[in-house]
Amino acid sequence: MTIITGADELLDNEVYLDLRRLLNCRLYLKCEGFNFAGSVKVRPAAWMVTTAQRDGLIGPDSVLIESSSGNLGVALAVIAAAKGLRFVCVTDPKCNPAAADLMRALGAEVVVVDEPDAAGGYLAARKARVRARCAEDPSYVWLNQYENPANWVAHYENTAALIAKQFPRLDTLFIGTGTGGTLMGCARYFREHRPSVHIVAVDSVGSVNFSGAPGPRHIPGLGASTPMPLIDASLVNEVVRVREADAVRMCRRLASHGVLLGGSSGTVVGGATEWLKQHDSDRLTSVAIAPDLGERYMDTVYDDAWVERHYGPGTQDLLENT
Structure with missing residues (x-):
């Protein structure tokens, strides 16, 4: 058991x-998927958050923010809710409506970027929005799944x-x-x-x-x-x-x-x-x-x-x- x-x-x-x-x-x-996040992404989500907490990057007033097309966003919403943290997911119109609804149900804020970047598409536009939020408010913590070694270590x-x-x-x-x-x-x-x-x-x-x-x-x-x-x-x-x-x-x-x-x-x-x-x-x-x-x-x-x-x-x- x-x-x-x-x-x-x-x-x-x-x-x-x-x-x-x-x-x-x-x-x-x-x-994969037989977990509360419904995908393999629950592992890197948990590992990135735990590693950032261990390294002192996340405090009780921190707001997690990440760019995601769906599954990692849902996984981070699960982990954040379980740990009593706020989470903002920056996504785009290609995100499955069900995934966006799941994130909202878990208490996350979902920000949809409507216009793609001329050179890098929706991904570049999402990253730019994340950077803008972090520049506006130092309480935001970008886990950055694209470069975070905890993503693969998990x-x-x-x-x-x-x-x-x-x-x-x-x-x-x-x-x-x-x-x-x-x-x-x-x-x-x-x-x-x-x-x-x-x-x-x-x-x-x-x-x-x-x-x-x-x-x-x-x-x-x-x-x-x-x-x-x-x-x-x-x-x-x-x-x-x-x-x-x-x-x-x-x-x-x-x-x-x-x-x-x-x-x-x-x-x-x-x-x-x-x-x-x-x-x-x-x-x-x-x-x-x-x-x-x-x-x-x-x-x-x-x-x-x-x-x-x-x-x-x-x-x-x-x-x-x-």
Whole structure:
């Protein structure tokens, strides 16, 4: 029996979904999201706040502020509420409405930046708004998930160590790439402790995380419009890029089997299954990290009108997967 005294204490789970029956693919899916934040982001959120408190950067009157497209914002809202802190999330119109509503329900202030920066898009505009708030009021503390080493240390100490414990013969690990926290924490851990593990980074088409061609992206979470400072490509063996339409297709295919995952998870599973088709997957022990569950994607990935509006002609097969 596990007993906790606050929402900030429930960080880890050891639930893996064997996808052989559902997708005819030898892949174990580490299902994140079974916590009060609903995603893997609860780990870096808790780690960044705890580290800042330990270093004396956060006091009882501090106001936490962060730029987020959704999941980390919800996670920080959970951690802040559990610790009795105020939290402001600066987001943009691509944020899932459900995520924004969750943050507000948890007591956070949600600031939506409506105009993208001419050079750096919505991400640069969000960062500029955060800096402006911090300049106006010294009580604001920007955790800065994009450069904060606690982002990846959380996954080094927890996520990767848990996977290594459960899979002593692991061959391949698939990890989605957003800020790079999960990817870098896991990659560093296995490079140091088990360098034979093949690290595959899964990114979205349109993201520039690994010098990809920039392009429109509509699903928040994975991918980036500007290179993420935390990412060290030398720690990654391979990069797989997934089209958003294929991520939607995978989400809906899994939902037809009762497994409702988020857009980031659909991207990771889509990339992993395509990679395994091209390799001797029956001889490999492979794990993919599913960052989030699907409830907060009802207005996007699982909404037929939204899918047709954003992906245009040729989307009928996506809709039929349900």
